[in-house]
Amino acid sequence: MKKRDLEKELRNMAKAHGCEFVIVGGASHDTYRFNGLLIAIPRHTELNKYTARDILKACRATLNNNERGTL
Numbered sequence: 001m002k003k004r005d006l007e008k009e010l011r012n013m014a015k016a017h018g019c020e021f022v023i024v025g026g027a028s029h030d031t032y033r034f035n036g037l038l039i040a041i042p043r044h045t046e047l048n049k050y051t052a053r054d055i056l057k058a059c060r061a062t063l064n065n066n067e068r069g070t071l
Contacts, residue, residue, distance in 0.1 A: 001052040003045055010034060016064050037062045
């Protein structure tokens with residue numbers, strides 16, 4: 001998966017749920033804050049599909065926990 005596609009999907013998820021998606025910074029990884037969760041995304045144009053899947057899975061879990069009121 002392309003990094004820009006992952007970022008776009010995360011931005012859309014955050015916007016749909018009224019959450020924040022902010023670039024924090026980083027060295028060898030870009031760090032983002034997604035609804036209070038810090039995410040490190042490697043600085044490559046192409047990401048491993050398993051890495052992208054796990055990042056999306058963690059973000060969805062954060063949104064689900066937030067909807068239930070437990071975070």
